[in-house]
Amino acid sequence: MSKIGLIIGREYFTRVKKKSFLITTILVPLVIMGFYAIIVAVAMKGNSSDSKQRIGIIDEAGIFSDTAIKNIDTAKYKIVTGETEETFVKKYKDQGLFGFLYIPKFNLNKPDGIVMHSQSSVGLSRTMAIESMVSKAVFLKRLQILGIDPEKYKDIDATVSVQSTIDTKDGSKKSIAGLAYIVSFACGILIYMMMIIYGTQVMRGVTEEKTNRIAEVVVSSVKPFELMMGKIVGIGLVGLTQFAIWIILVGILQSLLPLFMPDMMQQMGGDGATAVKSGIMAQVSEGLSTLPLLKIGFLFIFYFIFGYLTYASLFAAVGSVVSEDQQEAQQLVFPILMPIILGFVIMTRAIDAPDSSMAVFGSLFPLTSPVVMMGRVTYAIPIWQIAVSAILLIGTFLLLTWLTAKIYRTGILMYGKKPSWKEMMKWAFRKQ
Amino acid sequence: MNLLELYNLKKYFATQKAVDDVSFGIQQGDIFGLLGPNGAGKTTLLRMITGIFYPDSGSINFNGKPFNTLKDAEKIGYMPEERGLYKKMKIGEQAIYLARLKGLSTADATEKVKHWFSKLEMQSWWNKKVEDLSKGMSQKLQFVTTVVHDPKLIILDEPFSGLDPVNANLIKEEIFNLAKNGSTIIFSTHRMEQVEEICNHIVLMNKGKKILDGTVNGVKQEFKENIYQLKAAMLPEHLMTDVFEVVKLNNNQLLLKLLHESKPNDVLQYFIQKNIQVESFTEVLPTLNDIFIRQVEGTETARTFQHIN
Numbered sequence A: 001m002s003k004i005g006l007i008i009g010r011e012y013f014t015r016v017k018k019k020s021f022l023i024t025t026i027l028v029p030l031v032i033m034g035f036y037a038i039i040v041a042v043a044m045k046g047n048s049s050d051s052k053q054r055i056g057i058i059d060e061a062g063i064f065s066d067t068a069i070k071n072i073d074t075a076k077y078k079i080v081t082g083e084t085e086e087t088f089v090k091k092y093k094d095q096g097l098f099g100f101l102y103i104p105k106f107n108l109n110k111p112d113g114i115v116m117h118s119q120s121s122v123g124l125s126r127t128m129a130i131e132s133m134v135s136k137a138v139f140l141k142r143l144q145i146l147g148i149d150p151e152k153y154k155d156i157d158a159t160v161s162v163q164s165t166i167d168t169k170d171g172s173k174k175s176i177a178g179l180a181y182i183v184s185f186a187c188g189i190l191i192y193m194m195m196i197i198y199g200t201q202v203m204r205g206v207t208e209e210k211t212n213r214i215a216e217v218v219v220s221s222v223k224p225f226e227l228m229m230g231k232i233v234g235i236g237l238v239g240l241t242q243f244a245i246w247i248i249l250v251g252i253l254q255s256l257l258p259l260f261m262p263d264m265m266q267q268m269g270g271d272g273a274t275a276v277k278s279g280i281m282a283q284v285s286e287g288l289s290t291l292p293l294l295k296i297g298f299l300f301i302f303y304f305i306f307g308y309l310t311y312a313s314l315f316a317a318v319g320s321v322v323s324e325d326q327q328e329a330q331q332l333v334f335p336i337l338m339p340i341i342l343g344f345v346i347m348t349r350a351i352d353a354p355d356s357s358m359a360v361f362g363s364l365f366p367l368t369s370p371v372v373m374m375g376r377v378t379y380a381i382p383i384w385q386i387a388v389s390a391i392l393l394i395g396t397f398l399l400l401t402w403l404t405a406k407i408y409r410t411g412i413l414m415y416g417k418k419p420s421w422k423e424m425m426k427w428a429f430r431k432q
Numbered sequence B: 001m002n003l004l005e006l007y008n009l010k011k012y013f014a015t016q017k018a019v020d021d022v023s024f025g026i027q028q029g030d031i032f033g034l035l036g037p038n039g040a041g042k043t044t045l046l047r048m049i050t051g052i053f054y055p056d057s058g059s060i061n062f063n064g065k066p067f068n069t070l071k072d073a074e075k076i077g078y079m080p081e082e083r084g085l086y087k088k089m090k091i092g093e094q095a096i097y098l099a100r101l102k103g104l105s106t107a108d109a110t111e112k113v114k115h116w117f118s119k120l121e122m123q124s125w126w127n128k129k130v131e132d133l134s135k136g137m138s139q140k141l142q143f144v145t146t147v148v149h150d151p152k153l154i155i156l157d158e159p160f161s162g163l164d165p166v167n168a169n170l171i172k173e174e175i176f177n178l179a180k181n182g183s184t185i186i187f188s189t190h191r192m193e194q195v196e197e198i199c200n201h202i203v204l205m206n207k208g209k210k211i212l213d214g215t216v217n218g219v220k221q222e223f224k225e226n227i228y229q230l231k232a233a234m235l236p237e238h239l240m241t242d243v244f245e246v247v248k249l250n251n252n253q254l255l256l257k258l259l260h261e262s263k264p265n266d267v268l269q270y271f272i273q274k275n276i277q278v279e280s281f282t283e284v285l286p287t288l289n290d291i292f293i294r295q296v297e298g299t300e301t302a303r304t305f306q307h308i309n
Helices: A002-016 A019-052 A085-089 A124-146 A150-156 A177-211 A214-218 A224-268 A271-290 A293-321 A326-352 A357-364 A369-376 A383-411 A421-429 B042-049 B069-075 B091-101 B106-119 B135-147 B165-180 B192-198 B216-222 B264-273 B288-296
Strands: A055-059 A077-080 A099-103 A115-118 A165-168 A171-174 B002-012 B017-027 B031-035 B057-062 B076-079 B153-157 B184-189 B201-206 B209-215 B227-232 B244-250 B253-258 B278-284
Touching (some): A002 B091, A019 A224, A085 A115, A099 A124, A177 A224, A177 A293, A177 A326, A177 A369, A214 A224, A224 A293, A293 A326, A293 A383, A326 A369, A357 A383, B017 B057, B017 B184, B017 B201, B017 B209, B031 B042, B031 B165, B031 B192, B042 B153, B042 B184, B069 B076, B076 B135, B135 B153, B135 B165, B165 B192, B184 B192, B192 B288, B201 B288, B209 B288, B253 B264
Parallel strands (some): A055 A077, B031 B184, B076 B153, B153 B184
Antiparallel strands (some): A099 A115, B002 B057, B201 B209, B227 B253, B227 B278, B244 B253
């Protein structure tokens, strides 16, 4: 079949050679990463520059006035004495204060009525810092009233962490629940997005060929089925290429990161930071090693390919029956998008409860299984479930392709009015 | 030898008998005109010949053997009425792609495309995109992509629409050349003057049925109405005779129709007897346009939707 190869080649190269392909493939992840870098940078910077202007405290409740309790950071706060809330409102700006905190006399068991005055709105992190500072002061005051030494309290206070361990045939391994969650979610969302993005591209391509009337020229040389499959496969290969480029990009970034990181580490200051950081790195790589990466990779590729193929044939059928009118396309696309979105919803649940009946159903039902299975992929899935799910998916792909090819064949040569559902069904189930 | 033979072709759609029992043959090297009003079933018939549609019943012989969609598609070049090209693809690349779809190797395709491009002075277009072309230019490109693989059968649906007279002539010349070199050409059109000029064999379709089949001359002879044009130095106001009746009299020009069994000589005799100097005397054959209109007249101009069981 050299002709279907030709069609695949055309579909693939015209897309890959386009500038927009390079931009979306390379630039988008870079932009996203850059975005995160900026967020991190802003967050880090925010911590240090937060305290440029101090905040005054009028402490009528006396929770800070006890000299025995020294928990005020004088670089950030200043105790104001001899003022009331009303009088100080007019003065704090002239004293170079960002604002002031008014703590009225209150019942220590029910501390309320605390007000923050400022000229501009107070940031979330600052508010949280103030709240925790006041809470701690109230807490210490209460300890004092109960006659407990704060130092002693610190000694008896306990924090424990639970290390989760997965027992496999190769022995037990440490695992990180969060990491498995992230991997599942990332795989699911990638398949979800790829099915929609590339499915839509198939639809657009088919509609373009139809409205340009090139379809008529091409199907006088090749079978309509070859044209349809050539387009679907070609665009699918574009998707796989994009994955490959992303994987390479991540690899490059990871090897480049240490070159930039030491600098950042030092900015974060303190010798503890690097230790914590390398600790996290070690934890992540240890956690990754506990995941069945090979299995995940294999299932991901399998479900991407067949999920994409199944939906792409549906998208192609829709593309073949509509004309330029985008609204028509949207109406017809909606029923196709529904199971994909449903799959996504089930997937988010399946991550939390991988063995729930909904998750099992979702990962077997062929229209949702490509996405839902990703939600369960980091857990042990019974082998029969994978087998049934795979067989159902491949079977659905074959059946749908067979039916949609017939709609496609009629649709690409029909101009004018959009056919009704009934007519399309008739085309799909016609014998010839 | 007939290159193409159609036997009792039928194609019914849900609400239309698009092609209803049509048979005819086309000789190798013919320039064949497929005529008919809008909706006569021409496009459906052509789509069956190109293998895009399967007939509901009937059969097609190509080159003496039953038509094989896949193998014979490479020997057919089809230019649909609505032009189809990839707008965003470069022109040279596109022409080569379409030629390769017809079974040419890359090297062959490149060579032939280049040959045609230089023939029609299109070399400078190579790296342009179709969306940069004017309608007439893309028409020329479409023509090249249709004939580039040296098809035995070339099907052209309204090939001259959108072309200026210079380019139309250029294409017309190429069509004659192709026919001379043994290609068979099917024209589908409703521009009668082109058909008279180019075609030697025509079929007229209406409402899915063939209503006329023959050579251009044969058809004209068949539909002639014994009308002659006569020029004379002086013509009397009243011509009373049972040899002919006057269709139109205009100064010294007379359009007349023979009556009964009279022959052209009887007319001349009449004028000679009257001592009227005849300057010219020719038969006026109906134009294809007249025949077309007469044949199609009286039927609904647009097809109505029928119920088909």
